Amino acid sequence: MQIFDEMLGTDGNVREVYSKLSAWFAQASPEVLSSRFSEAEAFFRRIGITFAVYGDAQGTERLIPFDIVPRMIAAKEWAFLTKGLEQRVKAINAFVGDIYGGREILRAGIVPEDLILQNPTFRPEMTQFRPAGGIYAHISGIDIVRIDAETFYVLEDNARTPSGVSYMLENREAMLRLFPELFAQHRILPVDDYPDKLLACMRSVAPKTASREPNVVLLTPGQYNSAYYEHSFLSDKMGIELVEGRDLFVRNSCVYMRTTEGPQRVDVIYRRLDDEYLDPLVFRTDSTLGVPGLMSAYKAGNVTLANAVGTGISDDKAIYSYMPEIIRFYSGEEPILKNVPTWRCRESDSLKHVLDHLPDLVVKEVNGSGGYGMLVGPHASKDELSTFRAKLKAHPEGFIAQPTLALSTVPCFVDAGLAPRHVDLRPFVLSGADRVEIVPGGLTRVAMKAGSLVVNSSQGGGTKDTWVME
Amino acid sequence: MLSRTASNLFWLARYMERAENLARVIDVASRLATLPSAFAGTSNEWEGAVASAACSDEFFENYEDATRENVIEFLVAHEANPNSIRACIEIARSNARAVRTALTSEMWEVVNDVWLRMQTIKLKDLSGNKLYDFLNEIKDASLQFDGAAYRTMLRTDHFYFERLGMFIERADNTARLLDVKYHVLLPADEPVGGGLDYFQWTSLLRSVSALTSFHWVYRETVKPWLVADFLILRPEQPRSLIAVYAAINQQLNMLAERYGRQGPSQRNARTIHTNLQNAKIRDLFQDGLHEFIASFIDENNKLGKSLAEQYLL
Numbered sequence: 001m002q003i004f005d006e007m008l009g010t011d012g013n014v015r016e017v018y019s020k021l022s023a024w025f026a027q028a029s030p031e032v033l034s035s036r037f038s039e040a041e042a043f044f045r046r047i048g049i050t051f052a053v054y055g056d057a058q059g060t061e062r063l064i065p066f067d068i069v070p071r072m073i074a075a076k077e078w079a080f081l082t083k084g085l086e087q088r089v090k091a092i093n094a095f096v097g098d099i100y101g102g103r104e105i106l107r108a109g110i111v112p113e114d115l116i117l118q119n120p121t122f123r124p125e126m127t128q129f130r131p132a133g134g135i136y137a138h139i140s141g142i143d144i145v146r147i148d149a150e151t152f153y154v155l156e157d158n159a160r161t162p163s164g165v166s167y168m169l170e171n172r173e174a175m176l177r178l179f180p181e182l183f184a185q186h187r188i189l190p191v192d193d194y195p196d197k198l199l200a201c202m203r204s205v206a207p208k209t210a211s212r213e214p215n216v217v218l219l220t221p222g223q224y225n226s227a228y229y230e231h232s233f234l235s236d237k238m239g240i241e242l243v244e245g246r247d248l249f250v251r252n253s254c255v256y257m258r259t260t261e262g263p264q265r266v267d268v269i270y271r272r273l274d275d276e277y278l279d280p281l282v283f284r285t286d287s288t289l290g291v292p293g294l295m296s297a298y299k300a301g302n303v304t305l306a307n308a309v310g311t312g313i314s315d316d317k318a319i320y321s322y323m324p325e326i327i328r329f330y331s332g333e334e335p336i337l338k339n340v341p342t343w344r345c346r347e348s349d350s351l352k353h354v355l356d357h358l359p360d361l362v363v364k365e366v367n368g369s370g371g372y373g374m375l376v377g378p379h380a381s382k383d384e385l386s387t388f389r390a391k392l393k394a395h396p397e398g399f400i401a402q403p404t405l406a407l408s409t410v411p412c413f414v415d416a417g418l419a420p421r422h423v424d425l426r427p428f429v430l431s432g433a434d435r436v437e438i439v440p441g442g443l444t445r446v447a448m449k450a451g452s453l454v455v456n457s458s459q460g461g462g463t464k465d466t467w468v469m470e
Numbered sequence: 471m472l473s474r475t476a477s478n479l480f481w482l483a484r485y486m487e488r489a490e491n492l493a494r495v496i497d498v499a500s501r502l503a504t505l506p507s508a509f510a511g512t513s514n515e516w517e518g519a520v521a522s523a524a525c526s527d528e529f530f531e532n533y534e535d536a537t538r539e540n541v542i543e544f545l546v547a548h549e550a551n552p553n554s555i556r557a558c559i560e561i562a563r564s565n566a567r568a569v570r571t572a573l574t575s576e577m578w579e580v581v582n583d584v585w586l587r588m589q590t591i592k593l594k595d596l597s598g599n600k601l602y603d604f605l606n607e608i609k610d611a612s613l614q615f616d617g618a619a620y621r622t623m624l625r626t627d628h629f630y631f632e633r634l635g636m637f638i639e640r641a642d643n644t645a646r647l648l649d650v651k652y653h654v655l656l657p658a659d660e661p662v663g664g665g666l667d668y669f670q671w672t673s674l675l676r677s678v679s680a681l682t683s684f685h686w687v688y689r690e691t692v693k694p695w696l697v698a699d700f701l702i703l704r705p706e707q708p709r710s711l712i713a714v715y716a717a718i719n720q721q722l723n724m725l726a727e728r729y730g731r732q733g734p735s736q737r738n739a740r741t742i743h744t745n746l747q748n749a750k751i752r753d754l755f756q757d758g759l760h761e762f763i764a765s766f767i768d769e770n771n772k773l774g775k776s777l778a779e780q781y782l783l
Contacts, residue, residue: 045586046579223567232570242571247474258473260627260781261729 004148004408005420006071017074017469020185025069025411025418033068036178037413040066043174064167065462067412070175070182071423071444078440078468081144081152081427084337086436087327089140089429092159092314094330096136099313100126110329111322115346119319120367121312123275125282129299131308133205133433138306139198139270140429141165141443144337146408153340153405155424157323159315160307161272164443164463165428166230169194169237171465172441187470189440195237197430197437202238202268204432205304210267217241217257219248219271221289231272245273250293253300268304275309317400318344318366340405346397354401355392358385361401362453363392376453378404407453410464412446422447424455425466440468475569476631477782482565483619483635486581489558490612491643492545493605495522498677500601503538505669516541522650525553542601543593555608559588574622577615584611627728630721634777637721641714641770647674648701649763671697678709698759699751711766715743718773725781734776742769 002010007018014022025033044063073081098105099116100123106113116122141162143155172191176183199216206214220231222244235242247257248266256263271278277287279294297303313319319326321342327335343350343361354361363375375388392399409420427442444464445455455461499519517536520529523545532550533540547556563585566573573581587607596604616636623629651674671692675681680700687706688696702711718739726732754762 046582223564228567229570232567236571241472241475243472244474247472258783260471260473260476260631 002148003406003420004146006146006408006410006423008411008420009149017072021070021072021182024182024185030417033413037068039178040068040174043177044170064457065446065448065460066171066174067421067446067448067462067464068175068178069411069413069418070465070467071410071425073425073466073468075469080336082438084152084335085142085427085429085438087331087333087336088142088154088157088323089137089431089436091323091327091330092137092140092157092311093135093431095326096159096308096311096314097130097134098330100129100310105326105329108329110325111319115318116313119313119316121275121310121316123310123313125295125299126308126310131205131298132207132301132304135205135306135431135433136308137311137314138201138205138308138431140431141426142337142429144425144427145340145405146425147406148408152337154323154337155340156317156320157315158426159311161274162426162428163227163230163272164426164445165194166233167463168428168439168441168443168466170233171443171463175465186467188467189470191439191441194428194439195234197439198234198270199238199240201430201432201437202270202304202306204434205306206267207301207304209302211265214267215265216268216270217243217248217266219243219245219269219273221273221277225272227272234270240270245277245288245290248291248294250291250297253293253297253302255291255294255297255303266303268306270306275312278305278309316366317364318346318397321400340402343401345392345399345401348396350401351392351396354399355389358389360404362404363388363399363401366398366400374454376404379453404453410444410446412448412462412464419450421450422453422455423464441466471572471627473782475572476627477778478565478569479572479628479632480635480777480782482562482569482581483615483632484639485558485562485565486612486615487636487639487643488553489555489562490609491639492523492553492555492558493608493612494677495519495647496542496545497602497605498673499541500538501676502670502673518650519545522647523553524646525551528552542596546596546604547591547593556588556591559585559608572628574618576618576622580611580615580618584608625724627725630725630728631781633721634718637714637718638770638774638777640709641711641718642767644678644701644709644711644714645763645767645770647677648698649760649767667694668692675700680707680709683707695751695755698754702754703746703749703751712743712746715739715746719743733780735773735780738769738773738776742766742773 004010007014007022009015041063044066095105105111106116137159139162141158141164143158145153145155147153168191202216203214216238217240218231218235218238220228220242222228225231232242241257243257249256249258249263251263255266255269257266273289276284277289279290279292280287281292282295283290294303295309298305298309321339321344324335324339327333343354345351345354354363359377359380361377363377365373375384377385380388407422407424410423411418412421423444423446425442425444427438430437444466445457446462446464447453447455448460448462457463496519499515502515514536516538519541520526520536525544528551529536529541529544532544532548544551545554547554551557563581566578566581570578584607591604619629619632623632651670671694672681675684675692675697678701684692684697684700687700687704690696700707700710704710705713705716707713722736722739726736
């Protein structure tokens with residue numbers, strides 16, 4: 001498989017968008033590079049940007065490795081990506097609204113009914129409820145991989161509570177400090193207005209009963225959540241309160257927060273808490289993270305939740321394979337961004353193909369995330385392959401499979417100098433009542449181990465700053 | 471502001487102050503322990519340190535003797551001690567993390583740095599000179615935190631709650647230090663005002679960095695009632711109960727002004743402050759210093775409770 005390097009292409013000639021960057025790194029001495037590298041490490045540790053890894057007894061908090069070589073995206077490439085992202089996210093919102101509304105797509109037979117109605121992420125409570133502005137996925141993180149100079153694939157959609165945007169912002173902050181000379185040489189589109197755009201988006205979907213200055217809060221599961229840093233970072237940048245479930249209560253179907261001056265009405269909740277934990281009266285009764293009565297206030301139209309409850313139905317990995325049809329159905333257009341070819345193991349022909357070609361495929365759990373419980377065929381041992389074979393036979397409906405893609409690489413700074421590492425890209429798409437906004441950039445994740453394709457931070461992946469050129 | 475945010479700021483400041491106080495307690499004990507036995511008599515400085523830190527019961531559940539090693543281990547990092555320096559730093563950071571958005575980056579960095587430092591400290595590293603270096607690091611962190619808060623925080627309710635946490639803890643610590651000196655340190659057969667007594671009162675002053683300033687104010691040798699006067703009734707001494715309560719009153723009044731409402735905590739604090747203003751050191755000694763201090767600690771706790779009920783729940 002020919003691997004496309006975003007700096008060197010496939011022929012070893014530096015691509016135009018990287019020309020100045022490549023020249024700079026070529027002239028920089030190893031001492032300069034390693035001192036910038038340690039400055040970056042010190043910067044991240046000092047501001048306390050950490051990431052908790054579940055099941056890791058050693059360090060409950062650790063740094064995500066940061067790479068100092070930026071990833072460049074040319075203006076034309078970005079224009080193409082934004083068009084595709086906007087189309088896709090609009091389709092996702094239309095799809096979720098349809099599923100909890102008229103269900104036309106089911107009647108048209110495009111997506112099988114059982115896949116929706118029996119899906120663990122389907123929330124019957126949302127049926128016939130239309131949230132403010134008709135928006136469900138206010139914030140989406142669409143994971144994109146690149147195969148060659150022309151081809152981008154969407155690897156997965158994240159329409160529940162996508163995380164990582166704080167790294168996009170902090171990585172840029174770090175690069176601005178470390179490499180001012182590179183910023184002087186390039187015209188890089190800024191990303192730092194993301195929090196303002198996010199706040200404007202949240203305000204645009206405030207309920208009708210809200211005051212002229214809607215009170216927006218960010219609901220976090222608390223400081224032991226893996227993304228807590230991001231929650232506090234975003235609420236700080238947006239100038240809104242960071243609340244936990246215990247700070248909120250519901251009275252007469254309205255949500256209030258407890259303040260030193262008594263109860264204060266809440267209009268919009270940017271929640272970073274999964275559906276199941278939101279309201280112990282409706283979902284998991286053992287949840288201490290949520291707010292009893294929240295769903296009743298939500299359905300009374302007195303508070304907006306972002307993202308809406310039940311958006312998981314659109315980013316489920318089994319639904320993913322239907323995205324091209326979903327986009328065609330709602331937009332009447334051809335999808336601009338391609339899907340990775342996907343075998344749905346619930347279909348017996350596909351299952352057979354998957355079992356026959358297991359060592360060549362990547363198998364994912366339909367409801368998994370964060371790179372947990374996934375099989376990378378070419379890198380798996382015999383034992384792992386046979387364990388997965390058994391799992392697939394026992395619960396075929398729980399899995400999808402995709403070909404092992406030759407993900408593009410970008411040079412990374414490692415002990416031996418610059419070396420190619422595989423990357424993906426998560427741009428963040430904001431859908432407000434009146435518009436879709438995409439800040440020029442996103443989170444570039446890097447598989448820090450040579451040859452590895454797993455970029456998830458829970459699996460030792462790192463990040464890079466992403467430079468979109470003007 | 472969120473009640474929980476106010477609560478986190480309040481306890482963050484309390485635990486930073488408490489960590490500093492523990493460092494001072496250990497510092498004094500190890501200084502006293504260096505005195506020749508002719509001066510130190512049969513008293514046990516390390517037992518006094520445990521008493522100052524108000525954790526004698528927990529200590530003797532875990533150890534037979536109050537030796538240097540045992541006490542340092544217990545006060546610095548023992549798992550069974552919920553108020554060890556390590557635990558204080560841990561709780562302070564946990565509160566800080568919960569209100570990252572309400573802190574300035576300067577404040578966060580102090581707390582985070584000292585917490586990272588604590589992760590690398592091993593007890594066996596705390597012998598000899600290293601102990602002083604370590605205690606100084608803790609004291610410096612608290613000083614820096616105080617300074618960072620004072621210089622960088624907006625003067626809003628956030629700041630008032632942070633200051634209230636610090637002052638209420640400081641009042642408690644000063645009172646306890648005085649109490650321990652009066653009852654625990656001195657062996658029964660040692661005359662009050664003797665050589666040992668002198669060194670103990672001196673080190674008490676030293677523990678609150680007030681030995682030099684004592685001489686500036688009194689221009690006399692160190693005498694028990696003067697030390698008590700200095701640390702209880704002198705408004706010039708920033709750690710004295712009366713000075714701390716003047717500050718508490720001030721913060722509470724600013725809160726009341728901001729919120730447009732006075733409440734139980736404002737009234738309680740005013741009462742305590744007025745009582746201190748009307749007190750004479752001679753009367754306090756006559757009626758029993760210990761009784762006075764015990765009742766003060768109790769009142770101070772009650773203020774903490776009424777503050778919590780009024781704002782933090």
